[in-house]
Amino acid sequence: MMKWKDLRTRVRYYGQYFPLTLNAFVVALALWLCFRIVRPTEPVKGEEVSSFKPLIQLMGKTALWFIVALIGFSVLTTFLCWLHYLLLRRHNRYQLEFDFKPDGQHKGLWIETLLRKARRPFLGFIKGRLFYDDRRLTDKFPMASDKRKARQFWREGVSGKSRILLPDIKEYAINGGAVYFEDMLQLFSLPVIQRVKGHFYQAPGQVSLHEQEALPRRAEQTETRIDQLRKVEGEYLNYKGFEGGDDVRRIVWKVYAKSRELVVRVPEIFDPYASHIYFYASFHTNLKTAQRHNDFAAEMLNYYKERVWTAYEILAGKEWEVKYLPDQQLQIPEQLNGAAFVQRVISNSTWHKDRELTSYFEPRYGSVLCISSFNDPSEVAQLLDQCSAETVVYYVKLSDTFRSFLPWTWLKRLFLLRPEDRLKRIRGRWLLSPLRLQLIRREKEIEKALQNSNVTVGNI
Structure with a gap:
């Protein structure tokens, strides 16, 4: 049986393909109410009608139609920019370009993005998001800046720099992405799937620490000499055969009793190269x-x-x-x-x-x-x-x-x-x-x- 958490992840993943947003239903309801308010009504018999009422209704209707026209034009340009980018992707195989950089002061990452030759809708937005680790989604990040080549007037595309915060400190595998074209009120969010791959990792940050002094115990190579001699312990039960000049006090008599061989324990030494x-x-x-x-x-x-x-x-x-x-x-x-x-x-x-x-x-x-x-x-x-x-x-x-x-x-x-x-x-x-x-x-x-x-x- 599918868990609730997995079901919620799947619904969120497939829900991004639906172009209408919650804003669309809210704005549609608000416009319907406004039209009901400004619609001319027949005066009740015997009621005194103000001479300013028709003028106020006309002004309200004019403002309402202006807002509707502005929203409609933004929605129209959103569809046109979306179709334009679909053609670019089909003929020139343009994809979302991105690069991650660590945030040195806080947890999270900076993502720098570029969408070549794309056009922004009138008063609208272009946003992107990445898919990682089996249908998980990053938050949407905006691309609101014009990217221009050096010493050239024409735009190279739209770009953006955003900070994204993911739940865990680990490496993530990117298995896709999407670009969204949205109008001024974000009534429509038209997706274009991006077939991008890659890896990135969220690095750990620093915290306060009560520091303790730590000193070297042993060196791998004797290339870096240090001023202070450091004690390095010999191998426990690491013996060598008795040689002339060895200290007889280091003879391991237990070994001699068993094997009749004289061996000495390797002593602790002071290593001047413990760096x-x-x-x-x-x-x-x-x-x-x-x-x-x-x-x-x-x-x-x-x-x-x-x-x-x-x-x-x-x-x-x-x-x-x-x-x-x-x-x-x-x-x-x-x-x-x-x-x-x-x-x-x-x-x-x-x-x-x-x-x-x-x-x-x-x-x-x-x-x-x-x-x-x-x-x-x-x-x-x-x-x-x-x-x-x-x-x-x-x-x-x-x-x-x-x-x-x-x-x-x-x-x-x-x-x-x-x-x-x-x-x-x-x-x-x-x-x-x-x-x-x-x-x-x-x-x-x-x-x-x-x-x-x-x-x-x-x-x-």
Whole structure:
């Protein structure tokens, strides 16, 4: 049986092909009422008729017909511009051209669009929208500016720059689009389907962070020497054969008792080339599939990504080189590197149950680890026992995603105020969600494990 959410998505998708809008019915009703008002009526017998009444009716009728003519002319030019673009698309194969640019200060993206050779209706509009991820639609974005080539008078087409905000921080696949020609009152919205393809991603933004100092543990290459010697732990139970000059106090007698071979433990060394910070962020969870893929989990994933990206970007601005190690396999363009690569990886990461925290993080090398309330508390406690005070653990408390003044949220819904986004729409339901109680128990256990450990804890 089709879910209500899927049905609503399908109705919205196919409804865009219907050219009449709600405005058309409202304006038609308003015009009918106006004509009824200005229509001449026979005076009632014995009623005194004002000498100004015919003049007022004439003025009202004249103004009404002027408005009707103006609206009609706008509607006519809308149809003509729509037919003109259909011919352009058929003969010249013109399509909607677009390019995405990140919004550096706020969540969302800027989209720059161009529709070549198109004409705008008289006092009307040209708008566009994109289809992504199986019949989902972006909001309409206007194209209201004339695009001209350098040193030429004739227009190249109509263009626009708009900010679009999508629900999740992730990569989206574009599988089509549409251009709409609308009149001055938006009575008609005439679509032209655009067969466009592409990918774009909504990047995480920055949030405030109580910064903790993180220092390198080990280097991959001995090319960058640092002034301060850093301790690098040897491999646990990593032995080598006894050689002349080795300290006899490091002989492992247990191994000698079993194999009659003299071996020594590899000691901790002070490496003058420890110039890399290894940054880990775990997206692992052992929650059920339904709990990993509902609206609550999606919002908590966005919340977590923003804080992981913030921690990375702040560390990347320091003197050390930061290396981010993802915990899942992702297809990222090879031409990306540095911060752009990490931002793309974080954006595409999802909650998963494949790679556990204990098999992902290397306590000997890792300097920074990000964990969340979705991680298994027993795994967190097991891992923290292997970490030293030099390990910085950023703990993201996911229940804070829905932190708000709930009575005010319910009061707004009582007066039928439409929520601005999905987070505000589901915030009121979070209080009654079974996932909330489960998450609170996890958070208490993780916080207890962090308090009993030696690591440096940072809360985001």
